[in-house]
Amino acid sequence: MADRETPVLELNNLRKSFGALKATDDVSLTLRAGEVHALIGPNGAGKSTLMAQISGRTLPDAGRIRFQGREITRLNEVRRAQLGLGRSFQISSLIPEYSARRNVMLALQARQSHSFRFFKPTLWDRVLIEGADDILERVGLRGRASVPSAELSHGERRLLEIAVALALEPKCFLLDEPMAGMGAEGAGQLVSFLRELKTQAPILLVEHDMDAVFALADRLSVLVYGRIIASGSVEEIRNDPQVREAYLGDSA
Amino acid sequence: MPDFTKEHALNAVIALGLLVVPLWAYFAGEIFTITLFTRITILALAGVGLNIALGLGGMVSFGHAVYFGAGGYAAGILAQHAFNGAPLLGLSGSNQMLVIWLVAMAVSGLLAAVIGAFSLRTSGIFFIMITLAFAQMFYYFAISWPAYGGEDGLPIYVRNQFPGLNTMRPLELFLICWGVLMAGLALFATLRASRFGAALMAIRQNPDRVASLGINPFGIKLAAFVISGMVTGLAGALMADLSRFASPAGMAWTMSGELIVIIILGGTGRLFGPVVGAAFLVGFEVFFGGLTEHWKLWLGVVLLAAVLFGRGGIVGLIAGRERFG
Numbered sequence: 193m194a195d196r197e198t199p200v201l202e203l204n205n206l207r208k209s210f211g212a213l214k215a216t217d218d219v220s221l222t223l224r225a226g227e228v229h230a231l232i233g234p235n236g237a238g239k240s241t242l243m244a245q246i247s248g249r250t251l252p253d254a255g256r257i258r259f260q261g262r263e264i265t266r267l268n269e270v271r272r273a274q275l276g277l278g279r280s281f282q283i284s285s286l287i288p289e290y291s292a293r294r295n296v297m298l299a300l301q302a303r304q305s306h307s308f309r310f311f312k313p314t315l316w317d318r319v320l321i322e323g324a325d326d327i328l329e330r331v332g333l334r335g336r337a338s339v340p341s342a343e344l345s346h347g348e349r350r351l352l353e354i355a356v357a358l359a360l361e362p363k364c365f366l367l368d369e370p371m372a373g374m375g376a377e378g379a380g381q382l383v384s385f386l387r388e389l390k391t392q393a394p395i396l397l398v399e400h401d402m403d404a405v406f407a408l409a410d411r412l413s414v415l416v417y418g419r420i421i422a423s424g425s426v427e428e429i430r431n432d433p434q435v436r437e438a439y440l441g442d443s444a
Numbered sequence: 445m446p447d448f449t450k451e452h453a454l455n456a457v458i459a460l461g462l463l464v465v466p467l468w469a470y471f472a473g474e475i476f477t478i479t480l481f482t483r484i485t486i487l488a489l490a491g492v493g494l495n496i497a498l499g500l501g502g503m504v505s506f507g508h509a510v511y512f513g514a515g516g517y518a519a520g521i522l523a524q525h526a527f528n529g530a531p532l533l534g535l536s537g538s539n540q541m542l543v544i545w546l547v548a549m550a551v552s553g554l555l556a557a558v559i560g561a562f563s564l565r566t567s568g569i570f571f572i573m574i575t576l577a578f579a580q581m582f583y584y585f586a587i588s589w590p591a592y593g594g595e596d597g598l599p600i601y602v603r604n605q606f607p608g609l610n611t612m613r614p615l616e617l618f619l620i621c622w623g624v625l626m627a628g629l630a631l632f633a634t635l636r637a638s639r640f641g642a643a644l645m646a647i648r649q650n651p652d653r654v655a656s657l658g659i660n661p662f663g664i665k666l667a668a669f670v671i672s673g674m675v676t677g678l679a680g681a682l683m684a685d686l687s688r689f690a691s692p693a694g695m696a697w698t699m700s701g702e703l704i705v706i707i708i709l710g711g712t713g714r715l716f717g718p719v720v721g722a723a724f725l726v727g728f729e730v731f732f733g734g735l736t737e738h739w740k741l742w743l744g745v746v747l748l749a750a751v752l753f754g755r756g757g758i759v760g761l762i763a764g765r766e767r768f769g
Contacts, residue, residue, distance in 0.1 A: 269656060270659065270660045279656050281653070287650050289766075290645075290768050298642055308640060312638060
């Protein structure tokens with residue numbers, strides 16, 4: 193697997209410990225343009241900790257993170273988001289009192305420029321409103337635009353998470369369990385949507401739903417006890433005896 | 445486009461009522477009523493200032509009295525130097541309200557920038573305590589500064605002047621304060637509707653999400669905190685002119701508490717919340733204060749009811765919950 197180009201996102205030998213617990217143990221992985229790279233592993237394997245280090249919420253103890261060829265290991269979350277790392281959350285994390293539209297408008301506003309604009313009312317800002325409505329249309333939430341996000345259903349909130357990530361026009365999507373709590377139908381829709389999304393920017397996907405992972409992923413990495421025990425195509429991972437033992441079980 | 449809601453109607457009624465009653469009192473010769481309403485407008489303005497930090501940004505500052513007091517001292521000190529002709533840092537004092545307001549806002553804004561830069565690194569109970577600690581520090585500094593009155597405060601012998609009006613006449617002073625309050629409310633409404641306000645209110649609800657969008661919560665909060673302190677400082681300058689006295693009591697923690705009470709009673713984050721809260725507080729004091737010495741006990745009961753049963757305060761009770769379309 194020779195790289196034709198530099199990876200969009202590159203982790204080199206990341207380490208993070210909490211006391212004696214090695215939450216991230218010498219993790220290296222890459223995300224290339226146009227691909228979905230899925231990160232799987234049992235609960236407590238350190239997926240969330242790893243995502244937090246990529247998004248900049250926590251800093252690694254050692255190792256390096258490069259994004260579009262640029263060293264970002266020490267940048268904070270705000271700067272990384274500005275550079276184009278778009279993140280969705282494992283647990284829906286929206287602005288509860290804001291409508292779906294306003295949640296997306298806020299993301300658009302963050303993308304466009306700084307927020308030190310004190311005078312022009314956002315409710316008269318056609319660029320924000322129409323931009324937000326277009327994105328809501330894409331994820332199928334246009335009809336629910338004016339509903340406060342706290343009153344949306346669980347599945348709708350997951351879609352709104354994606355809409356917010358879309359509004360940021362990121363160079364790379366970090367999606368943390370986007371299928372969580374979705375019904376079978378919703379999950380199916382989301383899979384086809386994500387397949388289209390990866391043409392816009394590559395996706396690093398953390399997901400428990402194995403059907404979705406196998407349907408979407410171009411490459412898979414398996415994380416167990418903070419270490420990547422295997423990495424490769426879906427076929428390679430399915431047939432890896434170590435993975436079958438540690439995670440998938442013999443039935444897979 | 446925003447629709448005309450029940451809250452808009454309520455706001456218009458309050459703004460006009462606040463203007464009409466003192467006008468009536470003027471023709472009826474009820475000078476006391478005019479002064480009472482001037483007090484309400486000034487306290488309301490101080491509340492509007494705090495409402496920017498507390499209502500929009502969720503920053504529970506328990507030390508906003510420091511800006512109120514600093515504004516008052518700015519007015520008192522400038523007036524004293526204008527009165528006795530002694531230079532102040534090489535410049536002369538001033539008895540012009542417009543100059544005094546600018547200085548009051550600059551001083552309180554600067555204080556808010558320094559205090560905010562430290563205290564906004566904390567949150568929750570720590571933020572409440574650190575803002576209180578800063579305010580008390582300045583309070584003790586004020587009462588131990590003999591050059592400007594110390595514990596006795598600083599009298600303003602002749603009320604400061606406003607071009608074209610006679611500020612010694614109660615109605616004219618009231619009109620100035622009413623005008624400034626309306627300007628303060630316009631500022632609040634503009635901020636709330638802007639991109640800045642959208643970010644600020646989002647930070648109150650979910651700061652982590654806002655950071656993940658690439659907006660730095662600290663910068664937005666600090667800017668809001670400074671604007672908040674400036675508006676409250678302006679109110680302090682007006683209050684000093686109304687009572688012709690810059691009082692260290694205006695800097696005491698009880699004043700900070702009073703401002704929070706005004707906002708909670710009126711409706712946290714609501715445009716006219718502080719106006720309703722201030723009117724209620726002053727009215728309550730005048731009415732029940734005449735009946736019983738223990739009026740504050742009953743105020744406590746009302747406050748408890750407001751916190752337990754009506755999270756939107758009086759404005760929320762009348763106009764319903766706030767919606768962000």
